[in-house]
Amino acid sequence: MSRQTHCELTAFVKESVGGGADPQWNDHLLTSGAKVLLTELPVGWVGNWHENPKPQWIIPLSGRWYVETMDGQRVEMGAGDLSFGGDQNTKKDDKGRKGHLSGTVGEQPAVLMIVQLTDAKWNDAKPGDFS
Numbered sequence: 001m002s003r004q005t006h007c008e009l010t011a012f013v014k015e016s017v018g019g020g021a022d023p024q025w026n027d028h029l030l031t032s033g034a035k036v037l038l039t040e041l042p043v044g045w046v047g048n049w050h051e052n053p054k055p056q057w058i059i060p061l062s063g064r065w066y067v068e069t070m071d072g073q074r075v076e077m078g079a080g081d082l083s084f085g086g087d088q089n090t091k092k093d094d095k096g097r098k099g100h101l102s103g104t105v106g107e108q109p110a111v112l113m114i115v116q117l118t119d120a121k122w123n124d125a126k127p128g129d130f131s
Contacts (some may be wrong), residue, residue, distance in 0.1 A: 001049075002069040002087040002100050016054040041065060043102070051099035052085035055122040058116050059083075059102040063110035068101040077107050086125045 012025040015131040035054075041047075041063070060078050067083060070093055077083055085100070092098045104110045122129075 001071060002090050003071045004067065004069050004073050004075055030117070030122070032122060033103075035116040035118055037114040037116065039114060040113050041044040041105060041112065043104055043109055046103035047101065049097045049101050051087050051090060054116040054118065055084070055086045055088065055125050056084065056116040057084055059115070061111045061113055063108045064104055064105040065110040065112065066105050070097050070100070083131055084125070086122070087094065088123050 007026075009027045009029070014023045014025055016023050018024060046088045058077075059082055060080075062076040062079055064076055066074055066076045067085075069087070070090065072128045075083075090098050
């Protein structure tokens with residue numbers, strides 16, 4: 001069953017990101033092969049029940065969108081929020097739902113950056129696996 005958990009990133013260290021940049025606060029979430037996508041979800045878009053194609057970080061850049069999981073929880077997100085989609089290998093529930101439902105909120109498109117993790121080790125990742 002898919003579900004959502006609110007987590008805080010707390011492993012920040014003050015260091016340079018490299019290249020001679022001044023120190024800043026960085027949280028090294030993971031090292032992995034990745035594919036980066038930008039996507040625009042039009043106003044009124046609904047992604048019917050589906051699983052994330054790969055474990056992926058979803059970062060809203062503008063607009064708002066929502067994710068509803070099989071446990072009935074619905075979370076709306078916008079710029080400044082971060083979501084990890086790791087609902088691969090869910091099983092259909094008695095209502096035929098599998099994975100999550102998602103869609104746009106409001107009267108503007110939602111522009112998202114998606115970082116798909118290509119290493120199989122992140123399949124079935126759980127909250128806290130990145131700390």
